[in-house]
Amino acid sequence: AREQEDAGRIQRNILEEQIELWWFKDPRKSILCYGVAVVLILACGTGGIVLLYSTSSRSGEWRLAVGTTLCLLALLVLLKQLLSSAVQDMNCIRSRHQIELLKSGGFSDCVVLLLSALVLLVCGIVLTVLSATTMQLSPSRPLASMFTSGIVLVAAGAAILLCLLLYVLGTSCCPAAPRSLDTGDISVFTISGRLSVNHRLATTSSMANLI
Incomplete structure (x- = not known):
């Protein structure tokens, strides 16, 4: 029994040391954060391009x-995703803590989303206040569109901030799902085929064992 426990511990340690597997821990979080990043890139990029394309002499400044701010924000989020992907592909980071910070669903995603929400809120509040103040003096159609754009930006920033708050509370309060290494539902590929441990470990011997 002691030998079986030692063999199981060795196999678990071997799997734990595989750096490539650290990037794919908590796949649901990764998929959620990746999807949010894609939506944010498309929304900010499209909104920025529309504002830049519709620039006229009467409402060109704002x-x-x-529009430039939204395009830069979309590029920032895209740069973060590309940076994380490049670091993962190059396998240049071997620290579990740093990988947890960089991967999708990690701390860096929360920082990027928080920054995006703050940028949208600031832009929306500035547009709303300026348009509301100016419309009292001389109501006009460009000012009305400026006010509408400000409301949309404030609503988008507040929605991102609320979702981020719920995400942080959910991940911090709810216990993490047990990993496959802890549940015993493990499938291990061995060269010799001789590491047969307790019945919960399914080992597969390679063709080298038949030679």
Whole structure:
């Protein structure tokens, strides 16, 4: 029994040391954060391009400023995703803590989403206040569109901030799902085929064992 426990511990340690597997821990979080990042990139990029394309002489300043800000925000989120992917492909980081920070669903995603929400809120509040103040003096159609854009940006920023808050509370309060290494539902590929441990470990011998 003691030998079986030692063999099981050795196999678990071997799997735990595989750096490639660290990037794919908590796949649901990774898929959720990746999907949110894609939606944010498409929304900010499309909104920025629309504002830049619709720039006119009467409302050129605020459309140019907000459109440029949205495009830069989309590039920032895209840069974070590309950076994480490049670091993962190059396998240049071997620290579990740093991988937890960089991978999708990690701390860096929360920082990027928080920054995006703050940028949208600031832009929306500025547009809303300026348009509401100016419309009292001279109501016009460009100011009305400026006010509508500000409301949309404030709503988008508040929605991102609320979702981020719920995500952080959910991940911190709810216990993490047990990993496959802890549940005993493990499938291990061995060269010799002689590491047969307790009945919960399914080992598969390679063709080298038949030679």
